[in-house]
Amino acid sequence: MVLFFQSLAFFCKDYVNDDNISNNLNIVKIRLSIFSYLCRMTDSLLRDSFKQLIEASNNIIIVPHLNPDGDAMGASLGLNHVLKQLNKEVHVITPTAYPLFLSWMEGTAEAVNYEQNASLSVALLAKADLLIFVDFNCLKRAGKLENEILKLNVKKVMIDHHPYPDPIADVMISVPSCSSTCELIYHVINKIGWNNYVNTNAAECFYTGIMTDTGSLSYNSSNPETYRMVAGLLEKNIDKDKIHQLVFHSNSFSRMKLLGHVLGSKLFLMPEEGAAYMWLDKNELQKHNFKPGDTEGFVNYPLSIEGINISAFFMEQDDKIKCSFRSRGSFPVNKFSELHFSGGGHQNAAGGESTSSLIESVEKFITQLPIFYNKFKNNDI
Numbered sequence: 001m002v003l004f005f006q007s008l009a010f011f012c013k014d015y016v017n018d019d020n021i022s023n024n025l026n027i028v029k030i031r032l033s034i035f036s037y038l039c040r041m042t043d044s045l046l047r048d049s050f051k052q053l054i055e056a057s058n059n060i061i062i063v064p065h066l067n068p069d070g071d072a073m074g075a076s077l078g079l080n081h082v083l084k085q086l087n088k089e090v091h092v093i094t095p096t097a098y099p100l101f102l103s104w105m106e107g108t109a110e111a112v113n114y115e116q117n118a119s120l121s122v123a124l125l126a127k128a129d130l131l132i133f134v135d136f137n138c139l140k141r142a143g144k145l146e147n148e149i150l151k152l153n154v155k156k157v158m159i160d161h162h163p164y165p166d167p168i169a170d171v172m173i174s175v176p177s178c179s180s181t182c183e184l185i186y187h188v189i190n191k192i193g194w195n196n197y198v199n200t201n202a203a204e205c206f207y208t209g210i211m212t213d214t215g216s217l218s219y220n221s222s223n224p225e226t227y228r229m230v231a232g233l234l235e236k237n238i239d240k241d242k243i244h245q246l247v248f249h250s251n252s253f254s255r256m257k258l259l260g261h262v263l264g265s266k267l268f269l270m271p272e273e274g275a276a277y278m279w280l281d282k283n284e285l286q287k288h289n290f291k292p293g294d295t296e297g298f299v300n301y302p303l304s305i306e307g308i309n310i311s312a313f314f315m316e317q318d319d320k321i322k323c324s325f326r327s328r329g330s331f332p333v334n335k336f337s338e339l340h341f342s343g344g345g346h347q348n349a350a351g352g353e354s355t356s357s358l359i360e361s362v363e364k365f366i367t368q369l370p371i372f373y374n375k376f377k378n379n380d381i
């Protein structure tokens with residue numbers, strides 16, 4: 001199929017180079033419409049394969065990425081609810097803990113945290129006849145669960161919206177232009193004809209992922225299709241204002257104090273590059289009674305400073321430094337993170353990690369960002 005698309009693209013290019021321009025533009029148009037028809041056909045083939053794999057399976061395990069966010073948990077739990085309606089035995093195994101501000105979601109209590117309960121996770125994986133990876137596209141993002149996944153000889157599906165996927169599954173549904181994995185899954189479920197299986201619990205989960213990955217529909221959400229999906233979810237009787245309240249207005253006092261501390265004492269600017277960076281060490285986190293998810297969203301705050309279009313946040317963890325990057329406009333933080341912090345993600349939202357010390361990691365950022373920024377300015381990336 002790939003070969004076929006390559007030769008089709010080559011064929012179109014050939015015609016553009018020909019002399020008889022207007023005649024050939026028409027031919028190119030026809031060929032492009034064949035091309036887009038074939039893309040749609042591939043979509044439907046993928047959906048059919050996805051449907052068939054689910055129908056043929058009984059024990060399904062859904063895995064989101066490590067440190068799962070609203071989209072990863074929403075997609076996992078929402079899909080879990082839909083598959084349960086189809087009478088499947090389904091379990092969600094998270095590589096690490098989910099943030100507390102998502103604990104209200106139906107199904108979180110049953111989700112198994114591999115880090116906390118490796119033996120149960122391994123036992124459930126041993127029974128699985130289908131694995132579904134959601135919201136990640138390289139196995140490294142499954143953290144230590146990667147080793148267990150590699151041991152299994154079962155069919156795998158990936159549903160994700162990050163660019164540049166690794167070939168990690170038999171069926172790969174990858175749409176980087178989609179706002180969120182939750183939007184993509186809901187879209188696929190509708191196309192398959194399973195909308196009836198989306199109950200209110202599932203709809204709440206899917207809405208949460210769309211809301212958190214788009215900053216409450218404030219970015220990466222200008223495609224009318226996103227609003228069509230939101231409209232469909234609202235028809236499932238979800239209370240979107242309640243969800244907003246539960247996710248964004250359930251801060252603990254200590255999280256607010258930690259935010260005050262990082263903005264007040266640990267925020268620095270690099271005016272030449274229109275960049276800002278912040279960091280927190282383990283002592284600062286402990287002092288503020290840190291819980292998973294407490295620093296979620298911190299990296300976005302500097303982007304509200306006039307003239308700041310790049311933001312970085314570094315946080316000391318037990319075994320590594322977790323890095324988060326955000327940008328506005330065309331600066332590709334995913335490429336920067338991939339080059340310098342073994343990471344990736346989207347053009348405007350990426351993450352990575354470092355095994356150096358916290359200070360060394362921050363210094364690396366301060367040194368490397370201007371070099372990368374100049375290359376970006378000179379279109380040399």
Ligand code: 5GP
Pocket residue numbers: 065069135138141323324325342343344345346349350351352353
């Ligand atoms: P966050 O900063 O919220 O952890 O992550 C931002 C985005 O980058 C998310 O889409 C996330 O999936 C992706 N991301 C975060 N950390 C990594 C990483 O270490 N590797 C890759 N490839 N992507 C990451």
Ligand code: MN
Pocket residue numbers: 071072135161180181213
């Ligand atoms: Mn996502």
